[in-house]
Amino acid sequence: MAKKEYSFYPGCSSERKASASNYLVSVETISKTLDFKLNEIPDWNCCGASIGYAEGGELPRHAMNARNIALSEKHNAGQDIVATCAACWLGTKETHERLSKSSQLLADTKEALKEAGLDLDYKGEVPIRHMVEVLIEDYGYEELGKPVKKPLEGIKIAGYVGCQTNRPFGVAGESFENPKYLDKLTETMGAEPVESYDQKVTCCGGALAFSEPEKSQVQIKKIIESAYDHGAEMIVTPCPVCQMNVEVYQDQINKKYNTKFKIPVTYYSQLMAVAYGSSAKEAGLNGNIVRATRLEEIASKK
Amino acid sequence: MTDANTLMVEKYRNSFLKEVEANVEEGDWVRMCMQCGVCAGSCPLGPHWAHPPQEIFMMIRAGKREEVLTSDSMWMCTSCYNCIVRCPRELPITHIMHGLANYAHRLGIAPKMNPTRRFAKIFWDNIASSGRVNELTLSIKLYFMDGIASGIKKGLEMMGVGLGLVKTGRLNPLGLISHSGVKDTKGLHAMLKKAKEIEDKRKGLA
Known part of the structure; x- marks a missing residue:
């Protein structure tokens, strides 16, 4: 089979020394195992995220997102655009959809793109996909299970799907209220998904974790509490904002609510990297503030 | 009252609904709401909304312009999209809330001190200048938005989080002096300027 190639939109949080830099490390690692190539969109810009609208x-x-799509269609012609960040995927996909439905908006966007010399490059023909869609649809669980060298046996994991890979677009074949793809991925890696985890699609507060910390931390507390209540030792997520919000505020929540939270929050790609036999560093585990010790132990085994 | 606001009050004197339909993102959906309240019950920050979405829709139809646009309700939206996927009439509620917040902010009548409004402005200015988020300057500007003293206090509260991120290589302590944005900032700035011009023209604000 020919090597799969994608036009890659890493997004701001995946940059070196940014909040999800370890996510990128783990994705690059599994790309080697699964033999796909990520061609970064040259000179990509921010998607506007969930707070840029105001x-x-x-x-x-839309011009911001259209610029990325145009750059991709110009430099990585014919390749699907793939984002690892949930917000990047959502923002790009939303623009793509909106422009395809309104000729007025499309004309206005192209007029703006002309200022960046890209008006003729926007075609809006390529699909905009999230990395988990690539894994599920272009590989499938069975194929993803084949390179597993070190099954993550005995680790109970809560699949925290969150919002933006799930709504409003979602992953094909999944329900909005109880999406199962993270559980299936976890199981494929040999771990034990906590299927009764009832806060898997609860919002972590998103960008409001910055501006309304008290309100958001109530959300985060629910998400962590339920994971513990259902016996999880770890939380896994597909979204950089979910990962950060659920991981980094645990100390503050402990102080405020007298809890004793200390639960690792990792990316699905980190589980995969470890199960595929990569080192802790290659799985980006050194980027976790709450260390994922069970994964580190498995990664260090020969 | 700001000039832009006065202009719009005069233009749409008799119908706030028409104003929303013309000027607010996805505003032409507002008349489709059937007042079931599923959106209010689905919102993670629901209890903090003075007026939940279905109430806002009814207030728009009832012409309660000032109450809607000066409300901090829309600023409670976390962009979780729960309301969108559950709305039986499939209204793009999240986008309408964003649209109303943006419109109120554009007219200069959104609640001045609302933290999400202020953060959102800091965020956009951050990405519009270099093309990519600079997480360090974004956080510093947010913590210091109420001045030095409260900034130091918030900075100290957040010290643990910040150090954790720096230690694990997830925050660049040198972000103040080195940050890689896009190369074509000139093109990006010109594009954004043009986009704003067109948008203002379409809404009669230019």
Whole structure:
């Protein structure tokens, strides 16, 4: 089979020394095992994220995303655009959809893109996909299970799907209320998914963890508490904002609510990297503030 | 009252609904709401909304312009999209809330001190200048938005989080002096300027 190639939109949080840099490390590691190539979109920009709307408005926000799509269609012609970040995927996909439905918005966006010399490059023909879609649809669970060298036996994992890979678009074949793809991925890696985990699609507060910390931390507390209540030792997620919010505020929540949270929150790709036999460093485990010790132990075994 | 706001009050004197339909992102959906309240019950920050989405929709139809646009309700949206996927009429509620918040902010009548409004402005200015998020300057500007003293206090509260991120290589302590944005900042700035011009023209704000 020919090597699969994708036009890659890493997004701001995946940059070196940014909050999800370890996510990128783990994705690069599994890309070697699964033999796919990520061709970074040259000179990509921010998607506007979930908070950009207030100052940015409608057209400037779509112009930002359209610029990335145009750059991709120009430099990585014919390749599907793939994002690892949930917000990047959502923002790009939303613009792509909106422009395909409104000729007025498309014309306005192209007029703006002209200022960046890209008006003729926007075609809007390529699909916009999240990395988990690539794994599930282009490989499938069975194929993803084949390279497993070190099954993650005995680890109970809560699959925290969160919002933005799940709504409003979601992953094909999954329900909004109880998506199962993380559980299936976890199981494929040999671990034990906590299927009764009832906060798997609860919002972590998103960007409001910055601006409304008290309100958001109530959400985060629910997400962690339920994981513990159902016997999970770890939480796994597909979203950089979910990962960060659920991991880094545990100390603050402990102080405020007298809890004793200390639960690792990893990316699905980190589980995969460890199960595929990569080192802790290659799985980006040194980027976890709450160390994923069970995974580190498995990674260090010969 | 700001000039932009006065202009719109005069233009749409008799119908706030028409104003919303013309000027707010996805605003032409507002009349489709059937007042079931599923959105209110699905919102993670629901209890903090002075007026939940279905109430906002009814207030728009009832012409309660000032109450809606000066409300901090829409600023409670976390962009979780729960309301969108559950709405039986399939209204793009999240986008309408974003649209209303943006419109109120554009007219200069959104609640001045709302932290999400202020953070959102800091965020957009951050990405519009270099093209990519600079997480260090973004956090510093957020913590210091109320001045030095409260900034130091918030900075100390967040010290543990910040150090944890620096230690694990997830925050660049040198972000103040080195940050890699896009190469074509000139093109990006021109594009954003043009996009804003077109948008203002379409909404009669230019």
